[in-house]
Amino acid sequence: MNLDPLTSAIPKAAPLMLQEAREAPDVVRRQLTENAATVSALVAALRERRPLYAVTVARGSSDHACTVLKYALETHLALPVASLGPSVHTLYGANLDLRGALVIAVSQSGASPDVVENVRMAREGGALTVALVNVEGSDLSREAEFVLPLRCGEERAVAATKSYLASLTALLPVIAELTGDAALTDALEALPAALEATLGLEESAQSLAERYRFAENLLVLARGLHFGVAQEAALKLKETCGIHAEAYSAAEFSHGPKRLLAEGVPLLGFAPSDAAADAAASAYAELQSGGADLRTLGPAAGSTLHTPGTGHALTDPVPSALAFYLFAAHLALHKGLNPDQPPLLSKVTRTR
Incomplete structure (x- = not known):
């Protein structure tokens, strides 16, 4: 097999990316047990201080997790959420007025100076x-008032997997307690089992990946809570497979990007079973009727790679993301690449 000189040979053992993704069920179990006291303290503070809005601070995979959190907070707490541009403060010197805000920073390493400095600014300005x-x-973790640990243990693969999945779940017990949502509490308790069932889909994910082995471009579609998973998928396809991939809302796709279908660009659609299900299904059916090369992944019935339902809209994206990681790792292997050694990248990126 001829490999690009910038890449390593396929590892003989399972790549770290796969090994770490397979730890997801245990990560969620640890979170639910070990974060309980912090969750209760944060819920008490939120009830007392009642933030009027929230902003997120993150980059890369963590920022994609924030997209999912945005939908979660807006749909279940009616709390408007905006994404803060870290460089507004670190490069342009603006001290934003974040009084009355809930500021959520997400970072696997907690080491990026721009994220740290924005949290410091926000806390000094009176934000929670x-x-x-x-x-x-x-x-x-030293700058924030409250810390919800991801509980992943060491993550060695350059491509984040278990830390992204843990970022999707860490705040959900807070939402469940604030809203008294017993169904969400039940779904969180059952989520490790759903993730274990998802790991049983690895052979199917490997088979689906095979058909994309020669793809150089790929468009990833989603609606609602799954959109942040689509963003993460596009990043991982670039990072581990060298594929130029972009994520679009299925609602926005017809506003220009659809033109790319005339060039034969294939599609991967995340298929939800929540309130966005009918809209996503309709969009995908229309694309397929027009001849689009589209396969789907998610909890919706009839998905090409059908993931386990979890019993709640807020937890459903987690198995979808895990199944995608299995797909992406095997796609890299099908292409003769080592997903643990993407060219030009390192585990921790420090930006200002």
């Missing part, structure tokens, strides 16, 4: 600050 971070002794 929360960090979702894996490295508990990091700069970010």
Whole structure:
């Protein structure tokens, strides 16, 4: 097999990316048990201080997790959420007025100076600050008022998997307690089992990946809570497979990007079973009737790669993301690439 000189040979053992993705059920179990006291303290603070809006601070995979959190907070707490541009403060010197805000920073390493400095600014300005971070002794964990550890343990693969999945779940017990949503509490308790069932789909994910082995471009579609998973999928396809991939809302796709279908660009659609299900299904059916090369992944009935339902809209994206990671790792292997050694990238990126 001829490999690109910038890449390593396929590892003989399972790539770290796959090994770490397979830890997801245990990560969620640890979160639910070990974060309980912090969750209760944060819920008490939110009830007392009643933030009027929320902003998120993150980059890369963590920012894609924030897209999912945005939908969760807006749909279940009616709390408007905006994404803060870190460089507005660190490069342009603007001190934003974040009084009355809930500021949520997400970072696997907790080491990126721009995220840390924005949390410091927000807390000094009177915001309620929360960090979702894996490295508990990091700069970010010291700056935030509340820390919800991701509980992943060490993550060695350059491509984040278990830390992204943990970022999707860390705040959900807070939402469940604030809203008294017993169904969400039940879904969280059952989520490790759903993730274990998802791991049983690895052979199917490997088979689906095979048909994309020669793809150089790929468009990823989703609606609602799954859109942040689509963003993450597009990043991972670039990172691990060298594929130029972009994520679009299925609602926005017809506003220009649909033109690319005339060039034969294939599609991967995330298929939800929540309130966005009918809209996504309708959009995908229309694309397929027009001849689009589209396969789907998610909890909706009839998905090409059908993931387990979890019993709640807020937890359904987690198995979808895990199934995609299985797909992406095997796609890299099908292409003769090592997903653990993407060219030009390192595990921690420090930006200002």
